[in-house]
Amino acid sequence: MFKKITRRAGKLTAIAAAGLLAMNVQAADPIRIGSFLSVTGPASFLGDPELKTLEMYVEKINKDGGVLGRQLELVHYDDAGNASKARNFASRLIRSDRVDIIVGGSTTGATMAAVPMVEQAKIPFISLAGAVVITSPVKKWVFKTPQTDRMAAERVLNDMKARGLTKVGLISGTGGFGSSGREQTLAAVQEMGGIEIVADETYGGSDTDMTAQLTNIRSTEGVQTILNFGFGQGPAIVTRNYAQLGIELPFYQSHGVASDGFLELAGSSADGLRLPASPLLVPESLPESDPQKPVVEAYKSEYEARWNSKVSTFGAYAYDGLMLAVEAIEKAGSTDKEAVRDALESIQGHVGVTGTFNMSADDHNGLEADSFRILEVQDGGWKLIN
Amino acid sequence: MMASFSQFRLKGLVFLAIVIFALPLFITNPFHYGLATQIALIAGAVVGLNLLVGFAGQISLGHAGFFGMGAYFSALMTSNYGWSAIPALVVGAVGVAIIAWAVGRPILRLKGHYLSMATLAVGFIIAIILNNEREITGGPDGMPVPPFDVFGWELSPFGQYSLFGMEISGDLAWYLFAGVVLLVAVWLAQNLIDSPIGRALRSVHGSEVAASVVGVNTAKYKSLVFVISAVYASVMGALYGHFQGFITPSVASFDFSILLITMVVLGGMGSTIGVIIGAVVLEVLPQVLADFQEMEMVMFGLILMLTMIFMPKGLLPTLTGYLNKRRARSAGGDA
Numbered sequence: 139m140f141k142k143i144t145r146r147a148g149k150l151t152a153i154a155a156a157g158l159l160a161m162n163v164q165a166a167d168p169i170r171i172g173s174f175l176s177v178t179g180p181a182s183f184l185g186d187p188e189l190k191t192l193e194m195y196v197e198k199i200n201k202d203g204g205v206l207g208r209q210l211e212l213v214h215y216d217d218a219g220n221a222s223k224a225r226n227f228a229s230r231l232i233r234s235d236r237v238d239i240i241v242g243g244s245t246t247g248a249t250m251a252a253v254p255m256v257e258q259a260k261i262p263f264i265s266l267a268g269a270v271v272i273t274s275p276v277k278k279w280v281f282k283t284p285q286t287d288r289m290a291a292e293r294v295l296n297d298m299k300a301r302g303l304t305k306v307g308l309i310s311g312t313g314g315f316g317s318s319g320r321e322q323t324l325a326a327v328q329e330m331g332g333i334e335i336v337a338d339e340t341y342g343g344s345d346t347d348m349t350a351q352l353t354n355i356r357s358t359e360g361v362q363t364i365l366n367f368g369f370g371q372g373p374a375i376v377t378r379n380y381a382q383l384g385i386e387l388p389f390y391q392s393h394g395v396a397s398d399g400f401l402e403l404a405g406s407s408a409d410g411l412r413l414p415a416s417p418l419l420v421p422e423s424l425p426e427s428d429p430q431k432p433v434v435e436a437y438k439s440e441y442e443a444r445w446n447s448k449v450s451t452f453g454a455y456a457y458d459g460l461m462l463a464v465e466a467i468e469k470a471g472s473t474d475k476e477a478v479r480d481a482l483e484s485i486q487g488h489v490g491v492t493g494t495f496n497m498s499a500d501d502h503n504g505l506e507a508d509s510f511r512i513l514e515v516q517d518g519g520w521k522l523i524n
Numbered sequence: 525m526m527a528s529f530s531q532f533r534l535k536g537l538v539f540l541a542i543v544i545f546a547l548p549l550f551i552t553n554p555f556h557y558g559l560a561t562q563i564a565l566i567a568g569a570v571v572g573l574n575l576l577v578g579f580a581g582q583i584s585l586g587h588a589g590f591f592g593m594g595a596y597f598s599a600l601m602t603s604n605y606g607w608s609a610i611p612a613l614v615v616g617a618v619g620v621a622i623i624a625w626a627v628g629r630p631i632l633r634l635k636g637h638y639l640s641m642a643t644l645a646v647g648f649i650i651a652i653i654l655n656n657e658r659e660i661t662g663g664p665d666g667m668p669v670p671p672f673d674v675f676g677w678e679l680s681p682f683g684q685y686s687l688f689g690m691e692i693s694g695d696l697a698w699y700l701f702a703g704v705v706l707l708v709a710v711w712l713a714q715n716l717i718d719s720p721i722g723r724a725l726r727s728v729h730g731s732e733v734a735a736s737v738v739g740v741n742t743a744k745y746k747s748l749v750f751v752i753s754a755v756y757a758s759v760m761g762a763l764y765g766h767f768q769g770f771i772t773p774s775v776a777s778f779d780f781s782i783l784l785i786t787m788v789v790l791g792g793m794g795s796t797i798g799v800i801i802g803a804v805v806l807e808v809l810p811q812v813l814a815d816f817q818e819m820e821m822v823m824f825g826l827i828l829m830l831t832m833i834f835m836p837k838g839l840l841p842t843l844t845g846y847l848n849k850r851r852a853r854s855a856g857g858d859a
Contacts, residue, residue: 178821215814220779221666221772226559226811233555246665247772254668254769258682269665312656314664321658 168211169204169473171196171463172237174227174252175266175456176244179219184244187441187453188266189214192241194444195460205464206471213237217248224248225255232259238473239466241459243267244452246314253280262466262479264459266452269318273502281482281502283458283492287315287367289507290393291323293414294365295333297512297523303363303388307337307355309348309376311368315394316340319367336361341372348372349379356385363387369394374403381407388412393510398448401518412523414510416451418491423522429489437491451492458490536797537710544703548696557695558681559811564702565764567803568709570787571796572756575713577785578794579722580749581729582632583640586647587757587784592776593620593650594758595765596661599669602766609672613762617755624754628747647781654773666772669765681767698767705763709756710796716752717796725749790831792838801839 173192176185196212204210213235215227224243231237232255239262243249246269253272256263256279265272265282272282298306306327310320320340327335337358339351355364364387366376373395380389389411391400396415401408417424417434424431437457441449463478465488470477485504488495493509512523544564551557573587597616601607631642654661661667671680679685679701683694692700716722724745727735736742765771774780783806791802809827813820835842 216820220774221770222562222768222774223810225768225770226562227814229555229558230811230814234553247774250666250668251768251770251772254682271665317658317663318665 168209169206169467170211170213170235170237171460172231172235172240173212173214173242174217174224174231174240174248175214175242176219176248177216181219181245183450184266184452185216185219187450188242188244188456190445191441191453191456192460194441195457198440199464205467210464214242217244219245219248221245221247221251225251228252228255232256232261237261238475239463239478240264241266241456241463246272249280249282253277256280261475262463262482264463264482266455266459268315270322276500276502279479281462281497281504283455283462283490283495283503285393285492285505285507285509286322286503287319287392288322288326289505290414290510291319291326291367292330292507293510293512294390294392294412295323295326295330296507297412297414298363298365298388298390299330299333301363301388304333305336305360305362306333307339307358307361307364307387308335309337309339309341309351309355309364309366309368311343311370311372312340313343313369313372315369315392316367316372319392319394323365323367341368341376343370343372345372346375347379348376349383352376352379352383352385356383356387361387363390365390365392367392367394371403374400377404377411378407393451396451396513401515401520406518408515409517410515412512412514415513415520416454416492417511417522418449418451418454419513419520420511420522429494430491433489434491454491458492458495461490462488462495537707537714540710540797540800541707544707545700548699554693554695557693557699559807561681561695561699561702561767562764563804563807564699564706565760565767566784566787566807567800568702568706569757569760570784570791570799570803571706571709571713572753572760573784574788574793574796574799575716575725575756576749576753577788578792578799579717579729580725580746582746582750583785584643584750584753585640585778585781585785586643586645586650587753588776588778588780589647589650590620590624590754590757591761591764591780591784592654592771592773593623594761595669595771595775596654596667597758598762599667599765599771600660602670602673603668608675609670609762609766610674613759616762617758620758621751621755624751625747628750628754629743632743632746632750644778644781647776647778651773651776651778654776661773664773666770668770669768671769672763672766679766681769702763702767705760706800709760710800713796721745721748786828790828790838792841795838795840798838798840805839 175188176182177189192212196210200209217224217227231240241264243252243265246267249265249267249272257277260279263280268284268287270286270288308323310316327333337355339354341348341351355361366373373391391411391413393414396413396419417430421434421438438449465485466478466481467473469481483497483499485495485497493505495504497504513520514523569591576582576584594616598612601612602609627646634642655664671678679697681694681698685692685697724740727740728742728745732742787802787806788799792798809824813823816823
């Protein structure tokens, strides 16, 4: 009996091996795109849609004939949000799998852990993480697709100024996102002038009540508006407390809560608040003249049809990363790393889901603050303001 | 009896040295050197933890905290204050020793679950501080670490070095360095085990009451071994940071503490070579299983579960026990 099973297993392996060989012959010399993403672990809300996006569009591009007549091959590892793992997998992608370009790095920690390796190996790397440090100072081989939190802060502060609100009460989470956002908001206020922070409160990631901080801000003299920089459930609680306290001041949140999940958590108390967000949340209200409209609509409908789940802003970062990589390889006419890097750096007017990318030697992000749209919550839905 | 005992330990050390220095003959990919270097450094910390867990029978679920403290102290001193790596490593280790002694004295009075809870809390506190002191540690986004340097001579995984007239890559140089560090760590640990301190520790493991009745100062020895194992973690953490070039608070996380203790249990508590095998298995498995994508965690869990069910004493003790039994049986058959 046992012998039979082993013999059968042997046959199966032989067939599988033959199949693999055949596949290899068919897909001669593919372009290898490496990726390490946080598909599991605490940052899986980033990595999961990112991986789904990469898989789906690599498939689609291959069906349409590939790039430069070559098929794409996605080599992917899950770093589980752990920086040491990210470094290991980056090393594996570069040295063992010998990929042509890397699109990945869901979190800032994972990205920064891989950066020394990438710079040393001289391989183009498009990161999907947010923080300013990734592209400032500019690193020769490192690019990124999401806007920085600095841009979000500038966008919000500009909208406040346009409404004549110049005395801001700031409240922020102490997590990575919130504290970096707080820092960038303070820096942006310094640089812009004509607007000031009159209160500066924080809350912990697992706090369940922020009425004390909000009361402090409300009783601060002259405060005209409140901005919350935070991530996860904290901002939803701030929003609920805000409504419970009956604060009448205009209220702003950051792009950290720009998801439908937040609307469900915050309920009707979110009505009237504004935030900077990707146009992906409101594709149908974009004007026809907006060059991003067709790209955003196509991505949203294709993703939702394929995965049967809501599209997310984070997946869009991966979409833009992949499309930038494809454009650069096409422009370079080869997968020569130096040529692809130069092509990436010279990309102009690339219309993506997140925004329009204009790369240059001293800007490896290529987005402007106005790639964020200001949205307002109205009747439990998003409304485009500008 | 005693002679054969230490002979066995010496054999283990020689065996380890042969494996470490023979490995480069089989490695062709620099990625594997990086992995091997990491394993050697983590194994060093596990050898230290084994002194506490395997020999003194005390548990620590917060050891990654000490590992992280060593890594961050060295990173901060070398990058912000221009210290050289070695003084940073030594001062960091002394600092960790003092902290470990200060917290170890009271919490080692606790036993069993209470001791695990207390060490767990220590680990958590350290991780929270590293996460929240953004101005100093860079917070959850982590911070870069300069390469390891000795008297102005830098050891970077990306450099090129000549050793005995041979050109070697930075990866190989780091690997050899980490291998030597691991050998020294094992040698020190085995000397400690065979010393009067080691015997006192084993008596504490056997029965704390009996040990104190025959005059062993159990409190003193327990905090001593706690400090020693914390220093092991701190030193290895500092080197790990320099090797990685970038650290985040995940080096001090609860998950990592659990990983360390799992290496000890899986490899075989109280067996220095065994726990190194535990470290190798737990670091290599995820890399091997990475090709299975979604099935990775399932297979990882299954392997751990089966090992614990069929080899409850750990990998190495079970295997040597099995071999000894077979040898005894075949010897009996001959007679």
